[in-house]
Amino acid sequence: MLSPQAKQRWMRFKSQKRGFYSLVLIGILVFLSLIAELWVNNRPIVVSYQGELYFPTYGDIIPGKEFDLDYQWETNYKELQTAFEKQDGNWLIMPLVPFNPFENNFIEGEYPPYAPSLEHSHFLGTDMAGRDVLARLVYGFRIAILFSLFLLAVSYTVGIILGALMGYLGGTFDLIFQRLIEILSNVPILYIIMIVASIITPNFWTLALLLAAFSWMGLTWYMRTETYRESTREYVLAARSIGASNWRIMFKHILPNSVSILITFFPFSVVSGITALTSLDYLGFGLPVPTPSWGELLQQGTSNLEYQWIAGSAVVALSLILTLVTFIGEAIREAFDPKKYSYFE
Amino acid sequence: MKTIFHYFLIICCLGISVSSQAKALPEDLTWQSNTTSESWASNKAEKGGTFTDFILAFPPTLRTVGPDSNSSFRSYINANQLGLTGFHPNSLKIIPQIASHWAYGNDGKTVYYKLDKNAKWSDGEKVDADDFLFTVDFMRSEHIHAPWYNNYYKEQILDVTKYDDHTISVTGAVARPKDELHYYYGLTPTPKHFYKEIKKGWVKKHNWKIIPNTGPYQISKVKKGKQIELSRKKDWWAKDYKFNKNRFNVDKVRLKVIRDANIAYKHFEKGELDSFSLVQPEFWHNKAKGKLYDNGYLEKVVFYNDMPRSSSGLFLNLDNPILKDKQVRLGLAHALNFQRVIDTVLRGDYERLQAFHTGYGDYSNKSLKARAFDLGKANQLLDQSGWQQRGGDGIRIKAGKRLSLDLSYGRKEHNERWSIIKQGALKAGIELNLKLQDSSSHYKTIMQKQHQLASLGWSTGFRPAFWQHFHSDNAHKPQTNNITNMDDKKMDGLIMAYRSETSEEKRKTLSKQVAQIIHDSAAFIPDFKVPYTRGAHWRWLQFPETPATKTSGSLYSPFSDGGLFWIKKDLKVETKGARKSKTKYVAQNKTFDQFRVGK
Numbered sequence: 028m029l030s031p032q033a034k035q036r037w038m039r040f041k042s043q044k045r046g047f048y049s050l051v052l053i054g055i056l057v058f059l060s061l062i063a064e065l066w067v068n069n070r071p072i073v074v075s076y077q078g079e080l081y082f083p084t085y086g087d088i089i090p091g092k093e094f095d096l097d098y099q100w101e102t103n104y105k106e107l108q109t110a111f112e113k114q115d116g117n118w119l120i121m122p123l124v125p126f127n128p129f130e131n132n133f134i135e136g137e138y139p140p141y142a143p144s145l146e147h148s149h150f151l152g153t154d155m156a157g158r159d160v161l162a163r164l165v166y167g168f169r170i171a172i173l174f175s176l177f178l179l180a181v182s183y184t185v186g187i188i189l190g191a192l193m194g195y196l197g198g199t200f201d202l203i204f205q206r207l208i209e210i211l212s213n214v215p216i217l218y219i220i221m222i223v224a225s226i227i228t229p230n231f232w233t234l235a236l237l238l239a240a241f242s243w244m245g246l247t248w249y250m251r252t253e254t255y256r257e258s259t260r261e262y263v264l265a266a267r268s269i270g271a272s273n274w275r276i277m278f279k280h281i282l283p284n285s286v287s288i289l290i291t292f293f294p295f296s297v298v299s300g301i302t303a304l305t306s307l308d309y310l311g312f313g314l315p316v317p318t319p320s321w322g323e324l325l326q327q328g329t330s331n332l333e334y335q336w337i338a339g340s341a342v343v344a345l346s347l348i349l350t351l352v353t354f355i356g357e358a359i360r361e362a363f364d365p366k367k368y369s370y371f372e
Numbered sequence: 373m374k375t376i377f378h379y380f381l382i383i384c385c386l387g388i389s390v391s392s393q394a395k396a397l398p399e400d401l402t403w404q405s406n407t408t409s410e411s412w413a414s415n416k417a418e419k420g421g422t423f424t425d426f427i428l429a430f431p432p433t434l435r436t437v438g439p440d441s442n443s444s445f446r447s448y449i450n451a452n453q454l455g456l457t458g459f460h461p462n463s464l465k466i467i468p469q470i471a472s473h474w475a476y477g478n479d480g481k482t483v484y485y486k487l488d489k490n491a492k493w494s495d496g497e498k499v500d501a502d503d504f505l506f507t508v509d510f511m512r513s514e515h516i517h518a519p520w521y522n523n524y525y526k527e528q529i530l531d532v533t534k535y536d537d538h539t540i541s542v543t544g545a546v547a548r549p550k551d552e553l554h555y556y557y558g559l560t561p562t563p564k565h566f567y568k569e570i571k572k573g574w575v576k577k578h579n580w581k582i583i584p585n586t587g588p589y590q591i592s593k594v595k596k597g598k599q600i601e602l603s604r605k606k607d608w609w610a611k612d613y614k615f616n617k618n619r620f621n622v623d624k625v626r627l628k629v630i631r632d633a634n635i636a637y638k639h640f641e642k643g644e645l646d647s648f649s650l651v652q653p654e655f656w657h658n659k660a661k662g663k664l665y666d667n668g669y670l671e672k673v674v675f676y677n678d679m680p681r682s683s684s685g686l687f688l689n690l691d692n693p694i695l696k697d698k699q700v701r702l703g704l705a706h707a708l709n710f711q712r713v714i715d716t717v718l719r720g721d722y723e724r725l726q727a728f729h730t731g732y733g734d735y736s737n738k739s740l741k742a743r744a745f746d747l748g749k750a751n752q753l754l755d756q757s758g759w760q761q762r763g764g765d766g767i768r769i770k771a772g773k774r775l776s777l778d779l780s781y782g783r784k785e786h787n788e789r790w791s792i793i794k795q796g797a798l799k800a801g802i803e804l805n806l807k808l809q810d811s812s813s814h815y816k817t818i819m820q821k822q823h824q825l826a827s828l829g830w831s832t833g834f835r836p837a838f839w840q841h842f843h844s845d846n847a848h849k850p851q852t853n854n855i856t857n858m859d860d861k862k863m864d865g866l867i868m869a870y871r872s873e874t875s876e877e878k879r880k881t882l883s884k885q886v887a888q889i890i891h892d893s894a895a896f897i898p899d900f901k902v903p904y905t906r907g908a909h910w911r912w913l914q915f916p917e918t919p920a921t922k923t924s925g926s927l928y929s930p931f932s933d934g935g936l937f938w939i940k941k942d943l944k945v946e947t948k949g950a951r952k953s954k955t956k957y958v959a960q961n962k963t964f965d966q967f968r969v970g971k
Binding site for chain 2: 087090158226333
C-alpha cells in the first residue's frame with residue numbers, strides 16, 4: 028500500500044494534466060509494443076484450415092506443408108491468404124500491419140523504398156531494403172524501451188547501493204570510490220563503445236551492460252549526498268539506537284526518504300537510454316543488423332533524404348516519445364517539489 | 373598490389389647490379405615492335421579547350437614516391453610519365469612508348485629495349501639509357517623514404533644494362549611469360565639531369581617540385597588547396613605517333629578540389645564541370661535526371677567494359693566444423709539469393725560474379741557459373757549431409773547443434789543486401805548472424821582466420837594469382853591470404869605448375885583447371901560485379917564512335933589510355949545560349965555493349 032505521503036504525491040502528479048496524460052499515452056504505447064506480434068506481424072492471428080484452427084502468432088513456425096504447400100520453411104501467409112480466397116471454408120485473419128520487421132517485401136516492377144500506401148498496407152512506407160517502416164518503428168520502440176529500462180535498472184541498482192554506502196560509511200571507502208568515479212566519469216564512453224563494437228558485434232545484453240558500466244556514476248553522487256545528509260537526522264539516530272543494522276538503516280529508512288530525487292531523474296534516464304541506443308545504432312555501432320532500430324532508420328533516412336518518409340517517421344516518433352517523457356518528468360518534479368508542498372511541524 | 377607483394381616475399385635477391393659500362397648486345401635478338409594494332413582514337417577529334425574535373429582532396433605532395441605520395445592524384449602524374457612499353461587497351465598487345473623496339477633474352481627474364489631517339493623530357497633534354505639506370509638508383513635510395521619501392525627494385529629488378537645511349541636491357545628476378553615481363557619489369561625513366569644525385573632531405577625538398585616528364589601533359593599551375601592545372605605540350609615528341617594521334621585533345625585539364633561528391637554534382641549541373649562519373653546507383657538513379665537531361669544538355673552514357681573484376685564474395689572458412697562438410701557448403705551456395713539483391717536494392721545495376729577470376733581473358737574459366745539460388749537443391753544437399761531435422765524456429769539441427777553461421781562484413785552500406793540474403797537462407801533452414809565490423813577489424817578477423825563466412829573483395833592483378841589464396845602453404849595460419857584455409861594436394865600441384873610455367877597457353881589451361889577446383893570446392897561464393905562504367909557529360913564533350921576501350925575504368929580519363937574526347941567550342945556557346953532561351957535538344961541516353969561479356 029502507498030504511504031499517505033506517496034498518495035499525496037500521486038494526487039499532485041495526477042493534477043498535472045499534461046504530464047499525467049503523457050504517462051497514460053506512453054503506457055499505452057509501451058503496452059501496444061509489447062503485444063506487437065498481435066497487430067504487426069506477417070503471421071496471422073488465426074488460421075482456419077480444413078476445420079482446424081491455428082494460432083501461429085507465438086511459438087514455433089508452421090512449415091508450409093502443414094497447409095499442404097510444397098515447402099518446409101515457414102508458411103507465406105500472404106500467399107496463403109490469396110489462395111484461401113478461392114477456397115471455401117478456409118480463412119485467416121491477418122494483423123493490421125501484415126509485416127514483420129525483418130521481412131523484405133518487394134513490389135513487382137518497382138525498386139525499394141516504397142512510399143506509404145494503403146494499397147500495399149505499408150502505412151509509413153518501406154525502408155531501403157523493402158522492410159515496413161511502421162513495423163520497424165514498433166519493434167524498434169519495444170527494443171529501445173526495454174533496453175532503456177534494463178540499463179536503468181542496472182545503473183540505478185549499482186548507483187543507489189554504492190552511493191548509499193559512500194554516504195553512510197564515509198571515510199576511506201568514500202574516498203576511494205569518489206576517485207574511482209571521477210576517473211570513470213572522464214572516460215569517453217561513446218568512443219569506448221565504438222571501439223568495442225568495432226571489434227565484437229555487440230548484442231542486446233553486452234551493449235546494455237557496457238553502457239551500464241559507465242552510466243551508474245551520475246546517480247551515485249546524488250545518492251551519496253542524500254545519504255550523507257539524512258544519516259544525521261533524528262530518525263536515523265533513533266533507528267541506530269534501537270540496534271538496527273546498517274543495511275536496514277540505509278535501505279529501509281534512508282532510501283525511502285531520498286526517493287524523490289531518484290524519481291525525478293527517472294524519466295530523463297529513460298530518455299537518455301533511448302537516445303544512447305539510437306545514436307549508437309545511427310552510427311552503426313549499436314545492435315547487430317538487421318535488428319529493428321530507430322537509429323538505423325534515421326541513418327537510412329538521412330543518407331536518402333529524398334525519401335522523406337523514412338527519416339520523417341523516425342524523427343516524428345523520436346520527438347514524440349522524448350516530448351512525452353519530458354512532460355512526465357516535469358509533472359514528477361512538480362509533484363515532488365518540497366518547496367511547494369512540504370511543511371514542517 | 374597484393375599479388376605483386378607476394379611475389380616479392382618468395383624471392384630472394386642475388387647479385388644485384390646495375391652496370392653502366394658498355395657491354396655487347398647478344399647477337400641472336402629478334403627485335404619486335406607493334407605498328408599493326410589499331411588506333412582507338414577518332415580522326416574527327418579537334419584540339420583545344422579546357423576540360424574541368426574535380427578531385428575530392430588536394431594532394432598532400434606532388435611527389436610520386438615517399439611519404440604521403442599514395443594519394444589519388446598520383447595517378448594523374450604517373451599517367452604523364454611514359455614507360456618503356458604500354459598495353460593496347462583493346463587487344464592487350466604490347467605497344468611502343470619510350471622503347472620503339474623490344475626483344476626477349478633466352479633466359480626468359482630479360483627484355484632488351486631500343487629507346488626512341490626522339491624521346492624528350494618536358495624541359496627539352498633527351499631521354500637516354502642513363503635515365504633508366506638512374507631509375508634503379510633512385511628507387512633503391514634510402515633517401516626517398518619508400519621501403520616498398522626500395523624493396524621492389526632490389527629484389528625484383530635484378531639488373532639494368534646499358535649497351536649504348538639508346539639500348540638497354542632489364543632483367544627480372546624470375547622467368548615469366550613474355551607479356552608479363554613488361555608488366556612486372558617494365559621501367560619508367562627518371563630525369564637524371566634534373567635530380568643529379570639523391571641526397572638526404574630529398575623528400576622535403578621535392579614536396580612541391582614539378583618534375584620533368586615525358587607524357588602529353590605537364591602540371592602548369594598549382595593553387596594550393598584549390599586546384600591544379602595541367603597543360604598540353606604543343607610540341608610533344610610523341611604527338612604524331614600512331615597510338616597517340618587524335619588523343620590528348622584538350623589544351624588544359626583543370627582539376628578543382630571539391631570535397632564532397634554531392635556538391636561537385638551541383639557544380640556539374642551548373643556547367644562548371646564537363647563530366648561526372650555516375651557508377652554509384654544513388655547518383656545514377658536519383659540525381660541524374662530532370663530537365664538538363666530531358667532537354668538534351670546533359671548526355672548519359674553506359675559503357676560495358678571487359679577487365680579483371682574484383683574477386684568479391686563470401687569466403688568460407690574450411691577449418692570451421694560445420695563448413696568442413698562440402699555438402700553444407702554446396703547447400704549454402706544454393707541458399708543465398710544474390711539475384712534478388714541485384715533485382716531489388718541494387719536496381720538491376722550489378723551482375724552476379726560467376727567465378728573467382730573473371731575478366732582475365734583466356735585465363736578465366738568462362739564455363740564456370742556461380743551456383744544460383746535454388747531452395748530445392750539447397751534442401752536436398754543439406755538433408756543429405758545429415759542436417760535434415762529442423763527446430764521449432766525452422767533452423768536445421770544436427771546432433772543438437774543448430775545450423776547457425778556468422779557472416780561478417782565490413783561496410784554498413786551493405787546492411788540491406790545481407791539482410792535480404794539472410795531472409796532467403798532462413799527458408800533453407802540456415803541462420804546467418806550478420807556481423808558488421810568496421811573495415812579494419814573486419815580485415816583483421818579474416819587475417820586471423822577467425823571468420824566463418826566473410827564478405828570480401830580482393831583487388832585485381834594483371835594475371836590470376838592462386839598461390840596466395842589457395843595454396844596449402846598459406847592455410848591454417850594467420851596473416852596469409854588463403855582465407856578459406858583451402859588445403860588440397862591436387863590444387864597445390866596445379867598452382868606450382870602454373871607459377872613455374874612460362875608458356876602462355878599452358879598457363880591458361882592450368883589457370884582454368886585451378887578455377888574449376890575452386891568452383892567445385894564451393895569455398896568461395898561469388899557475389900557481384902559492376903560490368904560497366906557510366907557517367908554523364910555536357911553535350912559539347914565529343915567522343916569517338918566507341919567512346920572508351922575494352923579496359924577503360926572511366927569514360928572521362930584525360931590521360932593514360934584515355935584522352936579520347938574533345939571539346940567542341942561552338943557547341944559550348946550554343947548550349948549555353950540554348951539553356952537561356954530554353955531550346956531543347958533530343959535527350960541522349962547511350963549504351964555501348966560491344967565489350968559486354970556474355971551479352
